[in-house]
Amino acid sequence: MKLPLSLLSLSVIFASSTAFSATETxxxxxxxxxxxxxxxxxxxxxxxxxxxxxxxxxxxxxxxVNATPNASPISVSTNNTENALFAVIExxxxxxxxxxxxxxxAILSITEPTQTQLEFEDGQDTDRPDFEIGNWLxxxxxxxxxxxNYNSGTPNLQVAxxxxxxxxxxxxxxxxxxxxxxxxxxxxxxxxFQIEVAY
Amino acid sequence: MRFLLLATVLFSVFSLPLQAASxxxxxxxxxxxxxLANTNTSSVxxxxxxxxxxxxxxxxxxNGHPAELLLTDFPARTQLTMNLVxxxxxxxxxxxxxxxxxxxxxxxxxxxxxTNEFGEAKVFIGGILTTDRSAKAYADGxxxxxxxxxxxxxx
Numbered sequence: 086m087k088l089p090l091s092l093l094s095l096s097v098i099f100a101s102s103t104a105f106s107a108t109e110t111x112x113x114x115x116x117x118x119x120x121x122x123x124x125x126x127x128x129x130x131x132x133x134x135x136x137x138x139x140x141x142x143x144x145x146x147x148x149x150v151n152a153t154p155n156a157s158p159i160s161v162s163t164n165n166t167e168n169a170l171f172a173v174i175e176x177x178x179x180x181x182x183x184x185x186x187x188x189x190x191a192i193l194s195i196t197e198p199t200q201t202q203l204e205f206e207d208g209q210d211t212d213r214p215d216f217e218i219g220n221w222l223x224x225x226x227x228x229x230x231x232x233x234n235y236n237s238g239t240p241n242l243q244v245a246x247x248x249x250x251x252x253x254x255x256x257x258x259x260x261x262x263x264x265x266x267x268x269x270x271x272x273x274x275x276x277x278f279q280i281e282v283a284y
Numbered sequence: 285m286r287f288l289l290l291a292t293v294l295f296s297v298f299s300l301p302l303q304a305a306s307x308x309x310x311x312x313x314x315x316x317x318x319x320l321a322n323t324n325t326s327s328v329x330x331x332x333x334x335x336x337x338x339x340x341x342x343x344x345x346x347n348g349h350p351a352e353l354l355l356t357d358f359p360a361r362t363q364l365t366m367n368l369v370x371x372x373x374x375x376x377x378x379x380x381x382x383x384x385x386x387x388x389x390x391x392x393x394x395x396x397x398x399t400n401e402f403g404e405a406k407v408f409i410g411g412i413l414t415t416d417r418s419a420k421a422y423a424d425g426x427x428x429x430x431x432x433x434x435x436x437x438x439x
Contacts, residue, residue, distance in 0.1 A: 105304075105436065105437045106367075106434060106435065106436035106437070107304045107434075107435050107436075107437075108369075108432045108433065108434050108435070109304075109306035109353055109355065109432060109433045109435055110306075110308075110430055110431070110432040111306070111308040111311060111312065111351045111353055111409070111430070111431065111432070111433070112308065112311035112312070112351075112428055112429070112430055112431075113311060113312040113313075113314075113351070113372065113374060113388045113411065113428065113429055113430075113431050114311050114312070114313050114314070114374065114426065114427065114428040114429075115313070115314035115315065115316075115317060115328075115348070115374055115386060115413055115426075115427050115428075116315070116316040116317070116346075116425070116426050116427070117316075117317055117318075117319060117422045117423065117424050117425060117427065118316050118317070118318060118345055118424055119318055119319060119320075119421075119422060119424055120424055186345065187318075188318050188343040188345065191318075191343070248345075284318065284320050
């Protein structure tokens with residue numbers, strides 16, 4: 086009688102001191118989004134113009150599209166001579182872009198395009214002049230620095246609280262500096278340009 | 285002899301391993317982050333109550349949340365003790381080791397919970413996500429890994 090009772094006590098004591106352990110698995114995750122979303126609202130348009138290039142390429146006229154919202158006039162021509170000139174028939178418009186899904190209040194920088202030529206869309210004739218684009222100007226149109234010119238030396242494209250910021254792009258168009266024998270052809274001159282916006 | 289038999293039965297019953305299980309209601313998610321510089325160590329802390337803090341050059345675009353686990357098939361009204369496990373690395377789902385990695389340490393969870401009458405308990409688990417100060421950049425995308433929680437029951 087004594088032996089079974091002892092065994093019973095021993096087994097209960099053993100059981101009560103038993104520890105059970107288990108491992109439970111689950112996932113841990115994170116998403117990185119270091120790029121911002123850049124949406125083009127409108128293309129840069131120099132409008133409809135009369136353009137004359139200096140056949141020698143020495144004189145060059147310039148047409149500038151103002152990036153400031155509601156500027157009047159939007160397109161302004163300068164350096165017009167008898168040899169090279171622009172005359173605005175129909176006003177152009179600046180390009181417009183919106184950045185979204187960015188960190189509120191973050192400062193973004195803009196890398197301007199490197200491409201410089203506008204070519205005749207129906208096929209470039211080597212004897213005809215082309216256009217050269219440059220002097221990119223970015224005007225911030227929303228966010229804390231709205232209406233300020235973008236400063237590439239000290240970037241000031243600041244994102245608003247809702248994670249967005251918009252800006253316009255203006256530029257100048259110069260007549261060709263090449264020696265040519267033919268005038269500009271009627272039609273569309275265009276080019277594809279890339280900008281980059283990053284933290 | 286009867287007592288010996290009873291003792292053997294009792295011993296056998298208490299020695300059987302529990303078939304405990306868990307269901308992941310939601311993963312431990314540190315959200316969507318922007319990591320501007322990888323020269324310093326930055327971290328994101330998600331606590332078990334859902335509060336979020338950051339340190340260093342990291343910005344939270346979308347908030348994350350703690351993991352939610354439903355522990356089942358444990359003894360009823362029993363204290364379950366949670367134990368810390370080693371940190372795990374979160375690796376880019378597509379780029380793998382080509383991208384920098386994160387380290388995750390679980391630290392935001394209760395030391396113990398009491399199971400209900402059905403042997404179930406719900407646990408929220410937070411953690412600290414730390415960036416890896418390396419020459420590699422953090423590529424955009426999803427980083428993930430499986431981790432685990434060690435649970436012990438004394439009975």
